[in-house]
Amino acid sequence: MLVYDLNIKIDKDIHEEWVEWMQQVYIPKAIESNHFEYCRVFKHQRNEKGGKTYSFHFYVKSFEDMEAFLDNEEIPLLEEHQNKFKGRYFLTKSYLDFLDEIS
Numbered sequence: 001m002l003v004y005d006l007n008i009k010i011d012k013d014i015h016e017e018w019v020e021w022m023q024q025v026y027i028p029k030a031i032e033s034n035h036f037e038y039c040r041v042f043k044h045q046r047n048e049k050g051g052k053t054y055s056f057h058f059y060v061k062s063f064e065d066m067e068a069f070l071d072n073e074e075i076p077l078l079e080e081h082q083n084k085f086k087g088r089y090f091l092t093k094s095y096l097d098f099l100d101e102i103s
Contacts, residue, residue: 002060003096004036004069009053011088018085022056026077030058033073035065051090066095 010018027039036058044053060066078091 001098002063002066003098004058004060004066005094005096006056006058007053007092008056009048009051009090010085011051014085014088015052018089019054021084022054026081027056029077030069030073033069035060035069035073037061057096 022041027041030036031039038059040057040059042055042057044055046053060069081089081091
């Protein structure tokens, strides 16, 4: 399984508005692209000065779906995010390939 991993540190003074926007706009649009099975949202527990950090793990159906999302859907979504929250966040992303689960 592949994971599109999006990590965003958002200014704490707009954090609640941003979380609501991510839940109501960004995540639904990403899921509606039909390239992801689901999304898991994680809030980092470290007390970070000036902001709060979240990780979004979008579980991808196939490598082809990952490529299609990156080629067609990712840029418009990130531009929409940039237009709404410009200068108020720091974003990193990575693409993960699941290897093993150990209990």
